[in-house]
Amino acid sequence: MNRPPLVILTGPTAVGKTDLSIRLAKAVGGEIVSADSMQVYRHMDIGSAKVTPGEMDGVPHHLIDVLDPTEEFNVVTFQTMAKEALNGIYGRGHIPVVAGGTGFYIQALLYDIDFTEQDSDIALRRKLEQLAAERGPEYLHAMLREIDPASAEAIHSNNIKRTIRAIEFYRQTGEPISVHNEEQREKKSPYNFLYYVLNTDRAALYGRIDRRVDMMMEQGLLEEVRRLAAMGCDRQMVSMQGLGYKEILAYLEGEYSLEEAIRIIKRDTRHFAKRQITWFKRERDVRWLNLPDFDNDRAKVLKHILKEMDEKQML
Numbered sequence: 663m664n665r666p667p668l669v670i671l672t673g674p675t676a677v678g679k680t681d682l683s684i685r686l687a688k689a690v691g692g693e694i695v696s697a698d699s700m701q702v703y704r705h706m707d708i709g710s711a712k713v714t715p716g717e718m719d720g721v722p723h724h725l726i727d728v729l730d731p732t733e734e735f736n737v738v739t740f741q742t743m744a745k746e747a748l749n750g751i752y753g754r755g756h757i758p759v760v761a762g763g764t765g766f767y768i769q770a771l772l773y774d775i776d777f778t779e780q781d782s783d784i785a786l787r788r789k790l791e792q793l794a795a796e797r798g799p800e801y802l803h804a805m806l807r808e809i810d811p812a813s814a815e816a817i818h819s820n821n822i823k824r825t826i827r828a829i830e831f832y833r834q835t836g837e838p839i840s841v842h843n844e845e846q847r848e849k850k851s852p853y854n855f856l857y858y859v860l861n862t863d864r865a866a867l868y869g870r871i872d873r874r875v876d877m878m879m880e881q882g883l884l885e886e887v888r889r890l891a892a893m894g895c896d897r898q899m900v901s902m903q904g905l906g907y908k909e910i911l912a913y914l915e916g917e918y919s920l921e922e923a924i925r926i927i928k929r930d931t932r933h934f935a936k937r938q939i940t941w942f943k944r945e946r947d948v949r950w951l952n953l954p955d956f957d958n959d960r961a962k963v964l965k966h967i968l969k970e971m972d973e974k975q976m977l
Contacts, residue, residue: 670857671759673859674935675763678870692758699764700901703735705889708882725740768857776846887914
């Protein structure tokens with residue numbers, strides 16, 4: 663069976679994925695599926711650096727502005743919505759371009775990883791939640807380390823939700839979730855794909871990040887977060903955990919000055935970009951597009967991608 667074509671264009675935050683993905687989609691008559699955990703939310707435009715209708719330049723975009731900030735978005739929701747979008751794109755005879763920086767989501771879609779929830783044992787979950795509340799997340803994390811050291815290594819002790827999920831999985835199946843995840847990661851992709859990571863040198867990337875944060879402030883990030891707070895959005899919500907949102911919310915709640923909030927956003931965005939690059943370095947099947955190798959000329963990058971798509975008989 664012929665596998666359907668799929669192009670992935672990812673990379674660290676602020677590297678310029680949006681612009682290149684639109685150029686690429688226009689060149690191949692494609693449609694874009696966003697792999698961004700924040701642009702999916704309505705009313706969250708500035709802090710998420712959401713692509714504007716003008717920037718889209720007539721290219722159809724999917725998974726943007728489809729959820730309210732009160733709704734939870736996770737890898738399973740992403741996978742379901744993205745597959746639905748892909749089916750529609752293939753039905754129209756177009757090529758999907760998956761663009762965004764959430765590596766875990768991309769991996770889930772590309773290799774069709776199974777995140778089927780076991781039937782949840784509510785009593786067990788409540789008991790574990792209570793343990794975390796009474797004895798702290800570290801206690802729960804120590805329980806996980808005993809049964810599944812690999813997962814304990816991968817999951818931060820403060821991430822109570824994922825810690826509980828891993829303990830539950832072990833209790834229900836007798837198998838560490840890390841083993842299950844490893845098996846899933848070895849899966850062959852159902853797509854004829856090219857998986858690109860756009861990158862540049864660190865100094866240039868950090869400069870772009872700082873400029874982007876300054877621009878967000880000029881565009882009205884403070885007012886955007888004020889509006890969201892007025893709508894009842896708080897720090898407990900998944901949407902408000904996003905970079906830029908939680909720091910401005912902390913400023914509005916008097917936790918620190920605006921100047922400090924901006925400094926923290928810049929610092930944490932740089933750290934985030936570094937983590938993204940580390941993630942993509944661990945991924946198999948990726949092809950790096952280092953902008954300096956193309957004289958920082960995006961037209962040359964595009965030409966290179968189109969040549970490789972042609973070689974893979976995707977066009």
